[in-house]
Amino acid sequence: MEYHLPVLYNEVLDNIIEEKDLIYMDCTLGGGGHSEGILSKSTDKSKLIAIDQDENAIKFAGKRLEKYENKISIFKNNFENLDVVAYLAGYDKVDRILMDIGVSSKQLDDDKRGFSYRKEAKLDMRMDETQDISAYEVINNFKEEEIADILYKYGEEPKSRKIAKYIVEYRKNKKIETTIELADIVIKAIGKSMKKHPAKRTFQAIRIYVNRELEVLEKALDKSIELLNPGGRLLVITFHSLEDRIVKEKFRKYENPCTCPYDLPTCICGNKSKGRVLTRKPIISKEEELEVNNRAHSAKLRVFVKGEE
Helix, strand or coil: CCCCCCCCHHHHHHHHCCCCCCEEEECCCCCCHHHHHHHHHCCCCCEEEEEECCHHHHHHHHHHCHHHCCCEEEEECCHHHHHHHHHHHCCCCEEEEEEECCCCHHHHHCCCCCCCCCCCCECCCCCCCCCCCCHHHHHHHCCHHHHHHHHHHHHCCCCHHHHHHHHHHHCCCCCCCEHHHHHHHHHHHHCCCCCCCCCHHHHHHHHHHHCCHHHHHHHHHHHHHHHEEEEEEEEEEECCHHHHHHHHHHHHHHHCCCCCCCCCCCCCCCCCCCEEECCCCCECCCHHHHHHCHHHHHCEEEEEEECCC
């Protein structure tokens, strides 16, 4: 199964490539699309550190990027540990960091991974298949209140309590084994009368919870700012409002961390700016990309430049 061209491919390369030897880091290797672009466009002595927690992605991308083996190091890890990975690769600092957040098209399309509410599969949703907790455990073992809270917090599902109630009622008779089984329960709970699939928010919420996506994102952003060399850039692509809100707010605080009251004539808190936001409005996909890649509709790219120390 092939990986598709990654979203905002040209826009990422326009904002990440510079004509000098740099250390690049791709925190979300996936199919290797962005990484291949970086490797092909960067100078011969530039290096790329790539991270992914999905063994399948690493195998695929590793083969795809074989011809650049002298320029790339690939690590199986969660990108919340990007500082440790940089150290293992032999670097204290890097010059460019890219994060393409969320589940890849390949993972969604893989019938065995249990990410999609449209395809029959065992409930799973783990990006790292070696971790203990999966969607199956959440749906079948968590309390009704816990499930409702997850759906509301991570899926912004207004009918979270009703869905959770239906899930708990259903599992009294049998375990909820598959994606379609869960999707059908959600439809029974809240009906079909909506533009988007009724189970979309539920599946998003469970996936984010299982993979600790928002927690990982916050940690990785903070570590990225410390890991960058002065003048370095952090690029983040998000796909839904929860992620984008975190990135936008973090970037704002990095740029202006002052906590003093507005009426004070001078700053006394001592918090110094870490740089500046390069994208006042997020970069979004052009019409040509939207025509061929439906996933690009929700993609937003934000860029932060580390200040001089």
